[in-house]
Amino acid sequence: MPTADILPLRSQSLDFTGPFSAALLSPDVATPTLVTGPRGKRAEKRYSVYRNNVTVSLIAALTSIFPAVERITGPDFFRAMARFHVRETPPTSPLLFEYGRDFPGFIDRYEYAQDMPWLSDVARIERLWLDSYHAADAPTLEADVLSAVPPEDLARLTFRPHPATRLMSSAHPVVSVFAMNRSAGPVGRIEDRPEVGLITRIDDEVAVRRLAPGNAAFLNMLLGGQCLAAAVAGAFEAEPAFDLPSAIGEMIASGAFSHIETESDHVEHV
Amino acid sequence: MAQAEMTSSILGTETLPRFPTISPAGQAGTSFKPEHLTAIFAANDRRGFFEVHAENYMGAGGPPHRALERVRRDYPISLHGVCMSLGGPQPLDRQHLARFKSLVDRYQPALVSEHLAWSTHVNTYLNDLLPLPYTPATLSHVCDHVDEMQAAIGRPILLENPSTYVLFSDSSMSETEFIREISRRTGCGLLLDINNVFVSATNHGFSALDYLADFPLSKVGEIHLAGHAEQEDDEGDLLLIDSHDGPVADAVWRLYEMVIVRCGSIPTLIEWDSQIPDWPVLRAEALAAQAILDRQRNAREPSHAHG
Numbered sequence: 060m061p062t063a064d065i066l067p068l069r070s071q072s073l074d075f076t077g078p079f080s081a082a083l084l085s086p087d088v089a090t091p092t093l094v095t096g097p098r099g100k101r102a103e104k105r106y107s108v109y110r111n112n113v114t115v116s117l118i119a120a121l122t123s124i125f126p127a128v129e130r131i132t133g134p135d136f137f138r139a140m141a142r143f144h145v146r147e148t149p150p151t152s153p154l155l156f157e158y159g160r161d162f163p164g165f166i167d168r169y170e171y172a173q174d175m176p177w178l179s180d181v182a183r184i185e186r187l188w189l190d191s192y193h194a195a196d197a198p199t200l201e202a203d204v205l206s207a208v209p210p211e212d213l214a215r216l217t218f219r220p221h222p223a224t225r226l227m228s229s230a231h232p233v234v235s236v237f238a239m240n241r242s243a244g245p246v247g248r249i250e251d252r253p254e255v256g257l258i259t260r261i262d263d264e265v266a267v268r269r270l271a272p273g274n275a276a277f278l279n280m281l282l283g284g285q286c287l288a289a290a291v292a293g294a295f296e297a298e299p300a301f302d303l304p305s306a307i308g309e310m311i312a313s314g315a316f317s318h319i320e321t322e323s324d325h326v327e328h329v
Numbered sequence: 330m331a332q333a334e335m336t337s338s339i340l341g342t343e344t345l346p347r348f349p350t351i352s353p354a355g356q357a358g359t360s361f362k363p364e365h366l367t368a369i370f371a372a373n374d375r376r377g378f379f380e381v382h383a384e385n386y387m388g389a390g391g392p393p394h395r396a397l398e399r400v401r402r403d404y405p406i407s408l409h410g411v412c413m414s415l416g417g418p419q420p421l422d423r424q425h426l427a428r429f430k431s432l433v434d435r436y437q438p439a440l441v442s443e444h445l446a447w448s449t450h451v452n453t454y455l456n457d458l459l460p461l462p463y464t465p466a467t468l469s470h471v472c473d474h475v476d477e478m479q480a481a482i483g484r485p486i487l488l489e490n491p492s493t494y495v496l497f498s499d500s501s502m503s504e505t506e507f508i509r510e511i512s513r514r515t516g517c518g519l520l521l522d523i524n525n526v527f528v529s530a531t532n533h534g535f536s537a538l539d540y541l542a543d544f545p546l547s548k549v550g551e552i553h554l555a556g557h558a559e560q561e562d563d564e565g566d567l568l569l570i571d572s573h574d575g576p577v578a579d580a581v582w583r584l585y586e587m588v589i590v591r592c593g594s595i596p597t598l599i600e601w602d603s604q605i606p607d608w609p610v611l612r613a614e615a616l617a618a619q620a621i622l623d624r625q626r627n628a629r630e631p632s633h634a635h636g
Binding site: 073074083093094095096097098100101102104105108112113116120149150151154155191192193194195196197223260 | 414566
């Protein structure tokens with residue numbers, strides 16, 4: 060059983076991780092003096108195996124999270140950019156599928172990416188894709204559940220988002236660029252325009268769809284907890300040609316929600 | 330409500346799947362790679378077992394859990410932790426221990442293991458299995474960590490011997506002595522990675538045979554085999570890298586066969602984590618280990634008439 064009397068001992072003699080790790084992500088810092096090769100051999104190349112393992116594996120983690128960004132920039136550009144980020148912002152969690160949340164912001168600041176102002180949003184949508192992939196399991200709302208609601212209750216209805224649902228607005232054609240660079244086909248030019256992406260998971264597949272402006276406003280308000288009537292009003296405000304049946308269809312088909320909630324549910328939660 | 334549902338889906342308290350108890354005794358298995366799932370079930374071979382890195386299944390939900398549930402219905406699984414940081418001086422991450430426990434509860438693995446290594450310093454996760462000096466002080470804190478992990482998950486673990494590239498000037502114990510003492514003090518079993526033995530022996534100029542002769546083989550509950558790569562150290566001598574990216578080396582197979590002849594069959598796993606081949610290639614490596622296990626079992630059978 061651990062006992063208190065070994066604690067003082069720890070603080071004195073166990074400080075090897077600080078010196079050992081100091082040089083792992085800093086190429087300019089010398090090999091720590093506490094390590095050696097056998098029989099007095101040098102430890103530079105030996106220690107470099109660890110430097111290499113850490114940096115290369117973390118770059119590989121970013122590559123697997125951001126494959127569309129890598130395809131856009133090319134592998135050499137991506138590796139260089141990722142290396143800077145790994146050294147500046149190494150992960151704080153052992154769960155590597157949580158890594159890379161600061162990478163889009165880094166891309167915004169990265170000198171050599173300044174002529175691709177849309178690149179960071181592609182990274183953002185890829186990060187959301189992975190969040191959706193690992194999000195908690197939940198049922199998806201079926202059309203018959205909605206059609207069973209008495210008409211007089213419809214206006215005040217609210218919906219519980221599926222844990223895997225994310226919405227992203229961009230000033231750039233982020234969904235089109237994402238889809239093109241995640242598919243096997245060739246890439247071409249895309250007209251620069253704002254796009255809204257809806258990321259959902261249905262039947263264990265993550266799907267990213269581009270939303271028309273009215274549907275985007277509608278789903279954004281529902282995901283924010285607004286009631287159906289408010290969301291419809293907001294959608295018409297955003298898009299006078301808003302098509303409610305098609306929006307409801309997209310809402311069901313995408314699997315963006317798990318449950319309907321009645322007003323009394325909300326009272327309970329307050 | 331949503332929070333409660335999420336928690337129950339992580340912990341599996343409401344819908345805890347009931348999996349059959351399947352023993353990996355006498356079996357050779359492989360690392361589980363999701364890209365092999367279809368081929369594994371198309372082959373319809375019910376022998377073997379699969380090992381997963383625990384951290385890859387610590388997400389709340391989604392496809393990784395569907396795949397692991399599918400595998401676990403038909404095969405024993407080995408839950409292999411790679412970042413508990415048992416070898417570091419700082420306290421274990423309580424959140425990570427809780428996540429590990431919930432995976433053990435959910436998937437009821439036949440084998441649970443972790444490494445004699447560290448990977449976290451303060452708040453930085455370094456994503457590598459880093460080495461530690463072998464001293465009475467480090468021994469005492471590693472034992473505390475193993476005790477803590479075993480208490481948290483409610484069962485003993487198998488602790489894996491590392492592959493290393495450097496030595497610590499401070500070390501005052503041999504690796505085998507260090508590991509034997511951990512097992513003695515904590516009751517943990519051991520995961521003997523024979524490729525790691527061969528890699529470290531080459532890198533540090535000791536005899537792999539001597540290491541194995543001094544290793545507490547009676548505590549070994551699982552064996553790892555993997556491929557390694559070759560580099561050079563500062564003096565231009567061979568430096569082996571524990572790369573897990575190719576077939577098991579002939580020298581490692583020979584050491585393995587020797588251990589099996591001495592100890593009898595021990596569940597054996599082929600690790601292959603990068604440049605992952607098609608399923609038949611990986612499976613062939615496992616079948617090569619299986620042949621050695623079977624040969625040994627057949628050789629021993631006459632002396633175990635009731636076996």
